[in-house]
Amino acid sequence: MSATSATSKNKQNKLMKFLNSKKVVPYVFVSPFILSFLVLTLYPTIQAFIMSFQRILPGQVTFVGMSNYDRIFNPTFYKALQNTTVYMILTVFILVTVPILLAIFLDSKLTKFKTIFRSALFIPSLTSVIVAGVIFRLVFAESDTAVANQVLGFFGVDAVNWRYNSWSAMFLMVTLASWRWMGVNVLYFLAGLQNIPKELYESAEIDGANVFQKFKNITLPFLKPIIIFVSTISIIAGFRMFEESYVFWETSSPGNIGLTLVGYLYQQGIQQNDMGFGAAIGVVILIIIFVVSLIQLLLTGAFKRSDM
């Protein structure tokens, strides 16, 4: 009896020693990641490509070659692609230029109440997109007593049916996204500005440089890595957009004025239960994101070592 307990104790000790050796410990620590990587990323990634060549019905999966991809390039897809691209370009432009300007203002020694301004700008990013949608639907309601139409009325412009025009639909989505993410991007640029040595501005002033020359020759070059970073995440977020459209029209907007690529994926893959086709749309989105990010990084010279 005592002999067996001794050997089991010995075994336990050996196991403890094994688990505690510096060779094994790191693998114990990273094992949850490896497991989740295999099951929740690698498997679905491969599966996404496989599914895109299949027709998937309950209990019956058939290989259909390129037929899903042949079906993709239809007018609805092009409408979704167009909406998504316009949305992406507008959000990237607004969410880079305006935050830079605001960050410069916030960084200025002439500014009072810096913390209050910074927090006020940041608070919208705490809002869930659904809550934001509830508010925006009421602010941009059809009634001419709603705030947006009241403002237009003040300038003598007729009330707009915000959710039913192509241009105003885009305006709603871009405004909602800009409102939510402005403050976060301001913080990125603010951090960048604080890295610029103040002596540079002082010596530029001695040389007689004006505000715009200082901005162009000192501020912008220093902010370049952050501009690249922010525009990269905005491009990717732009192509992934779904919720900003969902909160205004769920999944069907009049004339597809709010349809996005991911919205099309959801519509086909989940609502129509055409998983193979949905997976093919996903693969196309992935390729688009990859190509556009690559072009953007090449154009901005992010791959040149000296810039980073």
Add this chain to the structure above:
Amino acid sequence: MYKNLKVYKWIINLSLTIVCLIALFPLISLIISSFRPSSELIRRGITFNVNISEFSLSNYNYIFVQAPEYWQWYMNSLIISGLTIVLSLFFSSIVGYALAVYNFKGRNLIFLFVLFIIMVPFEILMLPLYQLMVDLQLINTYTSIMLPLIVAPIAVFFFRQYALGLPKELMDAARIDGCTEYGIFFRIMMPLMLPSFAAMAILQGLTSWNNFLWPLLVVRSNDMFTLPIGLASLLTPYGNNYDILIAGSVMTVIPIVILFIFFQRYFVAGLTTGGVKG
């Protein structure tokens, strides 16, 4: 020159004030509107001409007395966010920590995978993952809602960056004293990493609290809805549920804003994680 400065000062402060008022306007108007009768809210939208004499607590009264489903959603969201924070912080921190302090075969490859997951858009994995959940019969469970957030690559990355700055001499000292490697992490290094835990708790908590697309796929029944899914389910073309929607929205977002006021530093660190440079 001096006069110029004064003009600049005015321009800067005035424009910042205006921008901040615009930024805060939606939330302030949400709170004010939550006291208006919901029928009037549907008819007139959020408006500048509010009639203060109509203000009442009827929306809140309705939600507290007649909308038990809203509190079910609230409980679901609280439980899911809480569990996500605890589990994802535990798993992400040990991975990030190991990547930072140990030298082992395959370390760089694993770190590359971390970056890879950050880059892959979730929307691509969504359908296969959804099918996996169906196959595993996990649809409409807390597990399926939380699963994609449990080992968060962005948190792994953040913890790694933070752990790189930890004093390694402490580890050797602890080893000499007979501390196990696990003891070193839980007793010595983890307490040193607390600020990073705070930042990641906020990032993961907020992501989970506001998560929408994935729960929309895997949640089926009303009693499993999270707050965003539940609120969105009321946004129908025929909906006249603005009493729940508007008061419910206030109670979804205001606790977060209050937390933000107390823990601003960690919110900022957590939500700007993407900006951490390697």
